[in-house]
Amino acid sequence: MQLRSPASASGIGSGTTRRTLANVLLHLVLILGAVITLTPLVWMISASFMPAGGANTIPPRFLPRDPTLAQYVILFTRLNLARHFLNSALVTVVATIVSVLVNAMAGYAFAKLRFPGRDRIFQRLALALVVPAQVGMLPLFLLLRQLGLVNTFAGVMIPYFASIYGIFLIRQYALGVPDELLDAARVDGAGEFRIFWMIVLPVIRPILVTLAAFTFLSAWNDFMWPLIILSDSAKYTLPVALANLSGEHVQDTELMMAGSVVTIVPALIVFLVFQRSFVRGIMAGSIKG
Amino acid sequence: MKTLPASRQARSAWLFLAPAGGLIGLFFFLPVTAGLLLSLTDFDIYAIAAPATARFVGLRNYLATLSNPMFWTAVKNTLYFVVVGGPLSVAVSLGAALLLNAPRVRLRSLFRTVYFAPVATTLVAVAIVWRYLYHPRYGLLNHVLGWFGIEPIEWLSDPQWAMPAIILLAVWKNFGYNMLIFLAGLQSISPELYEAAAIDGAGAWRRFRHVTLPGLAPVFLFVGVTTMIGYFQLFAEPYVMTQGGPFGSTRSIVLLMYEEGFRWWRMGVASTIAVLLLLITLAGALIQIRLQRRA
Numbered sequence: 308m309q310l311r312s313p314a315s316a317s318g319i320g321s322g323t324t325r326r327t328l329a330n331v332l333l334h335l336v337l338i339l340g341a342v343i344t345l346t347p348l349v350w351m352i353s354a355s356f357m358p359a360g361g362a363n364t365i366p367p368r369f370l371p372r373d374p375t376l377a378q379y380v381i382l383f384t385r386l387n388l389a390r391h392f393l394n395s396a397l398v399t400v401v402a403t404i405v406s407v408l409v410n411a412m413a414g415y416a417f418a419k420l421r422f423p424g425r426d427r428i429f430q431r432l433a434l435a436l437v438v439p440a441q442v443g444m445l446p447l448f449l450l451l452r453q454l455g456l457v458n459t460f461a462g463v464m465i466p467y468f469a470s471i472y473g474i475f476l477i478r479q480y481a482l483g484v485p486d487e488l489l490d491a492a493r494v495d496g497a498g499e500f501r502i503f504w505m506i507v508l509p510v511i512r513p514i515l516v517t518l519a520a521f522t523f524l525s526a527w528n529d530f531m532w533p534l535i536i537l538s539d540s541a542k543y544t545l546p547v548a549l550a551n552l553s554g555e556h557v558q559d560t561e562l563m564m565a566g567s568v569v570t571i572v573p574a575l576i577v578f579l580v581f582q583r584s585f586v587r588g589i590m591a592g593s594i595k596g
Numbered sequence: 597m598k599t600l601p602a603s604r605q606a607r608s609a610w611l612f613l614a615p616a617g618g619l620i621g622l623f624f625f626l627p628v629t630a631g632l633l634l635s636l637t638d639f640d641i642y643a644i645a646a647p648a649t650a651r652f653v654g655l656r657n658y659l660a661t662l663s664n665p666m667f668w669t670a671v672k673n674t675l676y677f678v679v680v681g682g683p684l685s686v687a688v689s690l691g692a693a694l695l696l697n698a699p700r701v702r703l704r705s706l707f708r709t710v711y712f713a714p715v716a717t718t719l720v721a722v723a724i725v726w727r728y729l730y731h732p733r734y735g736l737l738n739h740v741l742g743w744f745g746i747e748p749i750e751w752l753s754d755p756q757w758a759m760p761a762i763i764l765l766a767v768w769k770n771f772g773y774n775m776l777i778f779l780a781g782l783q784s785i786s787p788e789l790y791e792a793a794a795i796d797g798a799g800a801w802r803r804f805r806h807v808t809l810p811g812l813a814p815v816f817l818f819v820g821v822t823t824m825i826g827y828f829q830l831f832a833e834p835y836v837m838t839q840g841g842p843f844g845s846t847r848s849i850v851l852l853m854y855e856e857g858f859r860w861w862r863m864g865v866a867s868t869i870a871v872l873l874l875l876i877t878l879a880g881a882l883i884q885i886r887l888q889r890r891a
Binding site for chain 2: 340346367432435468469564578589
């Protein structure tokens with residue numbers, strides 16, 4: 308796996324020094340990149356523990372002098388952020404569970420069940436990936452209004468339930484399920500749904516985790532759709548509530564940082580726990596391109 | 597051997613597809629089609645209460661939108677974001693992937709995790725964080741620039757700087773995603789190609805130019821097109837950081853669509869903007885595919 312650079316073959320003394328130098332430089336650049344990448348997040352966390360006004364100093368203070376939980380107390384008492392946290396959690400969890408089931412069924416059918424028009428339908432679906440979601444957003448709003456789903460959690464969740472990308476992801480993986488496994492179960496007289504539930508789902512479990520992690524993050528982080536569909540501020544999800552707060556509390560840097568921490572931390576935890584699944588999903592997504 | 601009749605398997609297939617098909621049909625394809633029709637009507641706030649009052653107006657919304665200077669400003673702003681921010685973001689992703697893919701990198705997976713972390717964060721929350729980093733007096737960014745003798749910049753209140761500020765945030769937020777795709781691409785290039793090039797006496801730059809870049813060509817096409825489609829949908833950053841200002845310098849096409857549709861409830865006009873966005877996106881994707889095929 309390790310690739311020898313040609314310099315190692317040519318020089319001995321000076322070549323080694325040059326290589327060591329290049330190696331040190333490489334790591335310095337990597338560390339600089341990591342510092343730049345982490346600074347906004349670290350500053351956010353640090354400022355969230357400062358008292359009001361603590362972040363507005365010259366020169367800017369990077370670490371709190373007297374760390375305090377005051378901002379978090381305000382968020383969870385006066386501003387009732389727990390409600391928005393629960394709204395987000397509810398929407399995200401339900402959307403994730405439904406999306407995994409619905410897309411797994413469809414992805415498996417496209418991969419393993421024979422039916423007329425299968426490949427044609429699948430290719431048509433692929434074309435739709437280019438269409439920006441915004442094109443359908445206005446009519447979708449009007450449709451949900453007719454169905455009485457505007458300003459409801461169901462209305463927020465509906466767009467996440469089935470996704471073309473999710474079907475792609477599952478199909479790609481399910482293609483690898485051996486046909487013999489399914490045929491053996493059929494010979495034993497198992498019904499198609501039983502085969503799916505008892506055999507296919509356990510086998511494709513890794514990609515289900517990937518899809519669940521992706522759906523969780525996109526539902527948790529989404530802003531535009533909940534902003535459009537929710538009108539009652541008590542029902543706002545965290546990002547919408549946060550954007551709303553940031554308008555009223557422009558001057559309250561430390562308070563807004565605490566709100567950002569509460570919003571971002573669950574997403575970061577899910578990412579850290581399911582890192583491998585993310586990497587797998589992104590790489591699988593790019594290969595089909 | 598007993599095999600399942602094809603018709604029975606097809607019947608179960610349709611059952612498996614029904615939930616996803618129904619949801620995507622009802623909540624994606626139907627609205628997208630309806631969006632095309634809606635753009636041909638004068639659907640407004642009165643029609644929301646009584647949809648029957650909306651009338652067919654042909655291409656009137658299109659003519660009005662195409663002669664509205666605000667629309668063209670939004671197109672210009674969005675193109676600025678796509679044309680500068682897109683390639684910049686792809687370049688940073690490629691750079692990070694090359695660094696991580698270099699031999700003898702220590703703590704490779706730790707660096708990878710760190711670089712990817714912003715992708716997982718909530719856009720609205722980090723946009724708020726960056727709004728404070730960009731503060732002309734108290735912001736960290738101007739402070740650091742001050743070390744190099746650079747005068748404080750009015751990042752978000754100067755029309756010259758507001759869009760670059762948004763681009764910087766977007767690059768920081770997004771580069772980790774394409775970095776992973778580039779890493780996968782780099783690892784799929786056969787080491788023998790590099791060895792052969794090295795034997796031929798090719799230096800680092802020529803190996804990059806003649807082995808790495810051609811090897812990444814399909815990845816470039818994928819990354820380029822998906823990044824561009826995503827960047828055309830710029831919305832939350834200006835919504836949170838600048839509300840489209842100063843002087844409309846960050847009002848994107850989607851922000852304009854949102855304001856027309858959900859602030860003024862001119863749904864017909866907003867749908868027209870959405871359809872035009874689709875057309876611009878398609879044109880951009882086709883141009884990019886053409887250019888990359890030729891290169």
